[in-house]
Amino acid sequence: MVALVQRVSEASVSIEGRQVGAIGPGLLILLGVHREDTDAELDWLVRKCSNLRIFPDDEGRMNRSVKDIEGEVLVVSQFTLYGNTSKGNRPSFIDSAPPAQAEPMYASFVSALSNVMGTPVATGEFGAMMDVHLVNDGPVTLWVERRA
Helix, strand or coil, X not given: CEEEEEEEEEEEEEECCEEEEEECCEEEEEEECECXXXXXXXXXHHHHHHHCCCEECCCCCEEECCCCCCCEEEEEEXXXXXXXXXXXXXXXXXXXXCHHHHHHHHHHHXXXXXXXXXXXXXXXXXXXCCEEEEEEEEEEEEEEECCC
């Protein structure tokens, strides 16, 4: 499981012109599920994302988490994060979990993150074509992954 984590001042996701999720200051997490992912990767990633100290403290140092600043989180599924571009020009998505496996993992990630945050987590819609709008604050963008 991989999370492309972006510190944002605002972010939203729309489907066919209809906004389905929006946040103010916090994290936009683009989430990819690997075909070999288990609950261990999910639990680790939830803890890591919620505790990443990437927000400035009073001295301007990245020393606060999204929980510390009482920020919001928007999670958007993105199977293309596991696209392999090592051969040819067309990405291979063989490492991405199939939808029947990825969708429940995505839902579990959102639920677990919401529990840790103590507030609802905004989302896109799994499998939909979405327009994601964001204002990347910093910019701060991190690739967060742990392969077991």
